[in-house]
Amino acid sequence: MPIKLKRSYRFALRSSTIIALTSAFFLFCLQKYFNTLNFYILVTVALFLFGFSFIVLQVRIEKFIYRRIKKIYDDVALLESSSLSVDPITTDMRTLTAEIEKFAKDKKIEIDTLKIREEYRKDFLGNVSHELKTPLFTVQGYILTLLDGAMNDSNIRKKYLQRAAKGVDRLIYIVKDLDLITKLEVGDLNLEMTSFNIIELIQNVFDLLEMKALKKKITLTFDMDYPEPIQVYADQEKIQQVVTNLLVNSIKYGQDNGTTEVSVENLIKNKVIIRVTDNGEGIAESHIPRLFERFYRVDKSGNRAVGGSGLGLSIVKHIIEAHEEKIYVESVEDVGSEFSFTLEKSINEIDTIV
Structure with missing residues (x-):
């Protein structure tokens, strides 16, 4: 050699x-x-x-x-x-050249990452200010009107204070969502894992949202009767928030006289998949990849008539990922949408099936 x-x-x-x-x-x-x-x-x-x-x-x-x-x-x-x-x-010049090229490549990736983060930060700050300024200006407008003399009229005073209170409630709602998603993103949220009946939880959410659904004549229903409980192992409060956010979205963007249907199916031995399907307006395919981003809205007109903080789906995704589970979305414009996510069955439920 x-x-x-x-x-x-x-x-x-x-x-x-x-x-x-x-x-x-x-x-x-x-x-x-x-x-x-x-x-x-x-x-x-x-x-x-x-x-x-x-x-x-x-x-x-x-x-x-x-x-x-x-x-x-x-x-x-x-x-x-x-x-x-x-x-x-x-x-060795070849070794030196390779090392310098690797250093330059790493630095380019780092710079590109910093640019993406900077753009993300700018978008986030812009979205936060946009979401907060509407209720802030609303509250300010009513209070200034009252201070200018309208408070002397008891009817106007009561009406304006009620509207200002709604603006404050919206501010609190947005701030709470921001606090939650921040904890989710930094991994600072402790999950309290318990075994519970997912069918009962969904029915409770149906009951809570019944009045909201009736306003648009939307029916909240299961795809079939579930006579037996289906036990899952997760954070019950957080999963209730996931189901609530998905159902609220289906009501907001659903067609009048429409239907939102929920199904719970066995996926594999130790998993179930929960599907939330509606026959609403649907989502264009181009929007689906960004659907779970913070403050991302399909409606680019800036219309906030449907309310919400713009963080609902992002929170849903983070909660599901915190459980180390998956969330999926399928949608066709003018046909409807289906959001689905997986959960782990409780040990007793697996034993029963086996």
Whole structure:
């Protein structure tokens, strides 16, 4: 197996050989010219020049290149020392080039990530201010009107205070959702895992939203009768919020005289899937990839007539992912939408099925 030399050694070896051979040839010509040809002297001088040249070249190359490469390492290390290799500094230009290219690639990815985060931050701040300013200005308007003299009229005073109270309630609703989603995103939300009947939970949400659904004449129903309980293992309060948010959305964007249907099906041995299906206006395919983003709205007109904080689906996604489960969405415009998510069955439920 041939010995693989360092590049600096190969360079010094080739250069020394060229110098020794050139010098030997020049000495040979001189000896030939003066008729004093002596091969012993010729070989001795050639070997001496080869060895001397090799040592000088190698030492000079090592020092010359090392100083400059070390300066490159030091300069780049000022940016972020942890990004560079902790191996000894090498004079191999291919290795150095590869390492610098890797450093540049990593920095480009980091810069691109920072740009995305900056855009996300700007969008978030813009959306928060947009969501908060409407109820704030509403409350401010009613209070200023009362202070300007309207408070002397008892009927107007009561009506305006009630409207201002609704604005405050909306502010509290948005702030609570912001606080919840912040905890979800930083993983600061502790789940209280218990075993409970998912059918009973859904029926409770139906009862809570009955009046809201009646206003649009929307029927909330199961796809079939569930005579037996289906026990799941999750955070009951958080899953109730998931079901509530999905049903509220189906009511908001559902057609009058429509239907929202919920089904609970066995997925695999230890999983169930809960489907919330409506025959509402549906969602265009182009919107689906961004549907779970904070404050993302399909309606770009800025209309807030349907209410809500714009965080409902984002909260749903984070709660489901906090349970290490999956959420899915399928929708067709003017046909309807189906949101579904998985949950783990409780151990007793699995044992019963087995």
